[in-house]
Amino acid sequence: SRLLPWSGPAYGAARSREEITDILAGHRERRAALAAQVDAVGLWEMAQGEMRSASAAWFAELLEDAPDADAVAACGRALLACKSHFKFQPPLFEIYDAQTVEVRRAAEEAARQREALVAGGAAWLRTLCDAAQGRRQRPDPADAPPDPVGDRLRHMIMARITDPESTDEEGLWKQVSKGLPDDPFLPLLLAQAWGLVPAHYDLWLDRAGFESGTAWEGRHAGECAAIADSVGSERMPPISEEQFISIDSPATRDIDDAFHIEGAPGGGWDVTVALACPALFWDFGGALDTAVAWRGTSLYLPEGVSHMMPGSLSEGAFSLFAGKRRPAVLVRLHVAEDGSAGEGAFSVGTVCLAANLDYAGCEEALDGAENRAAPYAGELRLAHAMSQARLDWRVRQGAVIIDKPELEISLEGEGEDTVVHVGEAPQAPRAMLLVSELMILANAALAQWAVARDVPLLYRTQDIAVPRESAGVWRNAADIARVVRGFAAASLDTQPKPHAGIGLPAYAPFSSPIRRYADLVNEAQLLHVLETGAPRWSAPEMEGIRSRLALRLDAMGQVQRFRPRYWKYLYMQQQSALHGGECIWKAEIAEENDSWVSVNLPEVQVILRARKQIFGEKAHPGQEFMVRLARISPLRVEAFIAEACAV
Structure with a gap:
């Protein structure tokens, strides 16, 4: 406590304790009442600018001509309480300026x-x-x-x-x-x-700053309409007479690749890959480009697809629909019987696809079925033979290929009532290999072309040493765990370093320019060199694009990894709740050491770790168990193995 610089009134000493108490109470009550009537802010407005500091008595005299001790004390109390306007520096009150x-x-x-x-x-x-x-x-x-x-x-x-x-x-x-x-x-x-x-909120999408849905497209409707008008105009390149077909999933609308193949007279195959060509009409640096660059890639999630480009372009003007004229980059090259490929020849043309086929139909046509793909069965057989030769060649170069069945995750219902279904997607291994090898072939050809001409590009690299015995096609959990141990993820680079997993000295993706921004950039760089003889972006400029894009792709990669895992773990949780103690899962040991065992659950393609004592001291890679799970958390993408029984 402190002694305040106002005092009085004074009373004689001949007072009893009770009288003194009553007097003090009376003054306290009166001062409180008077203080409540003091407008401290009003006093500040009168004094601010005129005085830097003043006493309580001076302020009290602004309110009445001859303030008594109670009035002065009441004014002092009010000023003490108004700390935003006054600072008490005994015996004066500092008056703050307006600021x-x-x-x-x-x-x-x-x-x-x-x-x-x-x-x-x-x-x-x-x-x-x-x-x-x-x-x-x-x-x-x-x-x-x-x-x-x-x-x-x-x-x-x-x-x-x-x-x-x-x-x-x-x-x-x-x-x-x-x-x-x-x-x-x-x-x-x-x-x-x-x-x-809502329930099952995608926090990873939120953290990535990625706007799902189509609302964002409306902000670029004018630019999209202008681009769409250009497709089909007199600005289109010369028409290619080759018969192209595409192979995709039945629901795919963003079709960005097609092919034509013939047997070469001297052996091997002459291949032409046609790729959608949005770069031909793209305004780099414009508002639409800025939005698309931020998105970085299309997202394919169980709850739906979010396209990198507006749907009017990715599923419209640029999509290689059969019977529609579309601009395309054409990659022509020869593949030898041993799977090695010659140098690619690049050009720009207008294509009109003969057919949009699906994987399952092509797989059946390869077996002789009569369906929509049957008229192209001869071309499909040539392409399949070529793709197998290419795969074998890449393995000889050291490629490490993980071949796991593709899962299909579907959702039924909404919100908290969502039910997850997980199962193997329809398998079409030959048709899928065919398309995969064609795209790898085209991307490898671009990398080879750019390296020979010192053209800056964006490369996918995985510059690591891979043991020779790791090369091959691997399917079971133990083999996969063994060969990928120590593997680093592929990264985006501006230097043409090797891609160990694919088995190539350089790999420059451009086969999906309506789905991936890196591919769009590489396609634009190629087109500029073909047209002018010089690259659009220098090496430092390409590095700037890479550094910005890599951050976005890292964020989007987390969405693409964690979101399907969330639905898998929710499926596991729902199955456990539905079947209780009878819910058991097939598991195969992928790795083990003295303390821990890692197992693969093939039904959901999830890897879990548990103490080795649960499986027994003789547990070894490749051994199969049936396991019961506990504490399954979709949000944390974790589950614990409660019991394990050898099969």
């Missing part, structure tokens, strides 16, 4: 809001947390703290879903979430309990 007052008012308001947020928000977050953990029913959103506290809480929660490492308002978040579990997914769980986001 200081504004700053202090803002600080006071922020402090008041923080206090209100902590006071009103902490209890609400505790309620949400209890609901998320199943300890109580989900609360009614109407019971949330009123705005602005509620709005601030919503903003904080959503911001931390998007960026869990954010330091913005970190101290305030720690205060309001004090006592809640230290869980990296806590903001998402709170948001779901509040109803801010």
Whole structure:
């Protein structure tokens, strides 16, 4: 406590304790009443600019001619309480200038809001947390703290879903979430309990800043319409007379590749690959290009497809539909009987595909079935023979090929009622190999062409040493675990380094220019050299594109990896809930050491680790078990093996 510089009135000493107490109480009551009537801000407005500091008595005299001790004390109390406008420097009050007052008012308001947020928000977050953990029913959103506290809480929660490492308002978040579990997914769980986001919310997409759906396309409708008008105009390149066919999934609408193949007179095959050519009409640096570059790639998820380009282009003007004239890059090359390929010849032309075929139909036609693909069976057989020769050649170059059945994840229902189905996709191994090898062939040809001419490109590289015995096609879990041990993921580079997994000295992707931005850039670079003899982008400029794009592709890669895993683990969780203790899974040991065992669940293609003691000391790679799972968490993409029984 401190002695305030106003005193009085004075009373004689001949007073009893009771009388003194009554006198003090009377003055206290009167001073409180008078202080409540003092307009401290009004006093500041009268004094600000005139005085730098003044006493309580001076301020009291502004209110009345002859203030008594109670009036002076009351005025002093009011000024002490008005900390945004005055600072008490005994015996005077410093009078803040207008700018200081504004700053202090803002600080006071922020402090008041923080206090209100902590006071009103902490209890609400505790309620949400209890609901998320199943300890109580989900609360009614109407019971949330009123705005602005509620709005601030919503903003904080959503911001931390998007960026869990954010330091913005970190101290305030720690205060309001004090006592809640230290869980990296806590903001998402709170948001779901509040109803801010739906069940099965894709936080990875949120963190990537990728706008799903088609709403974003409307912002570029004019530019898309102008591009679409150019396709089919007099600006189109010369027509190619070759008969091209494409092979895709039945539902595919963004068709970006097709081919024509003939047997070469001297042996081997003469191949022409036709690739969609959006680069011919693309405005690099424009608003549409900026949006597409940010997206970086198309996303193919169980819940739907989000295209890199607007649908009017990716599934319209640039898609290689049968019977429609489309601009295309043509890659012509010869493949020898041993699978080696000559140098590619590149040109730009207009193509009109003979047919859009699907994998299953082509697979059946290879077996002699009469269907839509049957008229092209001869060409399909040539392409299959070529693709097998190319595969064998790449293996001889050291390629490491992982051949696992493709899974199909489908969703039924919506929201919390979503049911996940997982099963093997229809298999068409020869047709799929055919398309895969054609695309690898085209991309390898571009890399070879660019290296020979010192043209800057974006390359996919995997510059690692691979043991010779690792080369081959691998299908079982133990072999796959052995050969990929120590493998680094392929990366985007501007230097033509080897791609060990594919078995090529250089690999420059451009076969999917309407699905991947790196492919679009490489296609544009090729076109510019063909037209002008010089590259569009220099090596430093290409490195700038690479560095920006690599960050986006890393973010999108997380979405593409984690989202299907989420649905797989939800499927496992739903199956366990449906069948209880009878829910068992086939598992094959992929790796083992003295303490741990890694197993592959082939039904869902998930790798799990568990203590070796669960499987026994004699457990070894390739051994099969039936396992029972516990504590399955789709959000954390984890599950624990509770029991294992050898088959």
